[in-house]
Amino acid sequence: MPAKKTSAKIKSPPALQPGVRERLLNTADRLFYTEGVRAVGIDRVLAEAGAAKASLYLHFGCKDDLVAAHIERRVTSARAEIEAYVIDTPPAERALRFFDWVVDMTKSPDFRGCPLQHVVAELSDPEHPARLVAAKQREWLHGKFVEWTRAAGVANPAATAGALVVLFDGAVVASEHDGPRRACDARWMAGQLLLR
Amino acid sequence: MPAKKTSAKIKSPPALQPGVRERLLNTADRLFYTEGVRAVGIDRVLAEAGAAKASLYLHFGCKDDLVAAHIERRVTSARAEIEAYVIDTPPAERALRFFDWVVDMTKSPDFRGCPLQHVVAELSDPEHPARLVAAKQREWLHGKFVEWTRAAGVANPAATAGALVVLFDGAVVASEHDGPRRACDARWMAGQLLLR
DNA sequence: CCGAATATAGACAGATCTGTCTGTTTTTAA
DNA sequence: TTAAAAACAGACAGATCTGTCTATATTCGG
Numbered sequence A, B: 001m002p003a004k005k006t007s008a009k010i011k012s013p014p015a016l017q018p019g020v021r022e023r024l025l026n027t028a029d030r031l032f033y034t035e036g037v038r039a040v041g042i043d044r045v046l047a048e049a050g051a052a053k054a055s056l057y058l059h060f061g062c063k064d065d066l067v068a069a070h071i072e073r074r075v076t077s078a079r080a081e082i083e084a085y086v087i088d089t090p091p092a093e094r095a096l097r098f099f100d101w102v103v104d105m106t107k108s109p110d111f112r113g114c115p116l117q118h119v120v121a122e123l124s125d126p127e128h129p130a131r132l133v134a135a136k137q138r139e140w141l142h143g144k145f146v147e148w149t150r151a152a153g154v155a156n157p158a159a160t161a162g163a164l165v166v167l168f169d170g171a172v173v174a175s176e177h178d179g180p181r182r183a184c185d186a187r188w189m190a191g192q193l194l195l196r
Numbered sequence C: 001c002c003g004a005a006t007a008t009a010g011a012c013a014g015a016t017c018t019g020t021c022t023g024t025t026t027t028t029a030a
Numbered sequence D: 001t002t003a004a005a006a007a008c009a010g011a012c013a014g015a016t017c018t019g020t021c022t023a024t025a026t027t028c029g030g
Helices: A002-011 A019-033 A042-049 A052-059 A064-088 A091-106 A115-122 A129-152 A157-178 A181-194 B002-011 B020-035 B042-051 B053-062 B064-086 B091-107 B115-122 B131-150 B158-176 B180-192
Strands: none
Touching: A019 A042, A019 A052, A019 A064, A019 A115, A019 B002, A042 A064, A052 A064, A064 A091, A064 A115, A064 A129, A091 A129, A091 A181, A091 B091, A091 B180, A115 A129, A115 B064, A115 B115, A115 B158, A129 A157, A129 B020, A129 B158, A157 A181, A157 B131, A157 B158, A157 B180, A181 B158, A181 B180, B020 B042, B020 B053, B020 B064, B020 B115, B042 B053, B042 B064, B053 B064, B064 B115, B064 B131, B091 B131, B091 B158, B091 B180, B115 B131, B115 B158, B131 B158, B158 B180
16 A cells, blocks of 8 residues: 555656646647637547546536636736737837737747637627626737827827727738738838837 | 418418528528527527528538528628729729728627628638638738729738738727727728828 | 545436438429 | 429437536545
8 A cells, every 4th residue: 555655656746747727728728729619518628638527617617617717818828928028128119019929929830810809709698708808808908008109109099009909900810811921011000100 | 272272372472581592591691690600500590590401401501501601691792882882982092981881880780790700710620611702702802902002002002902901800800899989990090001 | 544625437417419311281383 | 283393390310518416536634
């Protein structure tokens, strides 16, 4: 019996693989983004995560909440990425710098559009928990645009911020369809809008 | 038994209701757009169309092809609408006029985004018949933008056309999330881009 | 060392999905 | 009038979906 303990000790130098919750979320995040939240069933997630069904329902309650957690993770990581991306740029130039990040993102080999837009397309109920998270993120982004356009000293920061939201959405969707060149088009247009 | 025939004659002054194919497509088009192509099952379409399952599979072959027919219909009607909308506008101003149409569309009470974008979000396979139809429509729209920007006499028609594609996509997506005000933002930006 | 918490494994229920097939009824056309 | 074509009605198969439940194994703190 001590043998078991020994093997257990060897097995867990703190964590050889992440905890089951993390594993589930990693897998769900990848599959949901790649194939769509309605196209991917729970059994798929469980199998690829190597987890038990009870674990999923213990940690997330139901599939809808797992989808929401997936969106939540995307939102959190996007915010951190963006903040880090513009941190070394003078505030006045951050709005334009942001579109460099967008271009980079669309050039990533596994880029497949915006998970927030996908979730809105797939889930028609605006009260779905995942959509509530998405809506908050849109407010956050709009707020950032207001902040950056103010810093840039444009004539009408509020209106310009709205325009930049359109440009961002367009860059992502159009790049999903036509490739990253569209994100470059968007960046160029943002420059036109800001540098005057 | 002649009574039956009589009632049949009365019943069909050529067509009191449209043919079954048309009825199916009407219903599918509405449901697919409103709730999503994966969220709506065949039985739903059959029930609301008042049609038999055999009719659906006779006329459309499989669900994927019904989805493609739904997109095809949207594409056809959009082209006709757009052509009609700009017909009385001088060619040089048609690009901008087009964004008036976009604003109108986003103000429609049952506007819920672009069915083509939705289908791309929902169906991850780029070879899905519905996505092939959508891809063609994007080419068509881009071609229109090239035509209109040429007529407008801008410096670089090709580049401007690409930018307008981004603006269009952004207008539709952002309006789906934030309301038609975003389409107005897009129209304003299109004006900035074209009037010089 | 032991009990509580956590995870696994998988059966199960109940619903729903696409697609096929068999009949019956209605419509249409010769 | 009659035969072929079209539509209806719905059973059925087979797969898949979410969510619950039971039973067993593992992990870990006290």
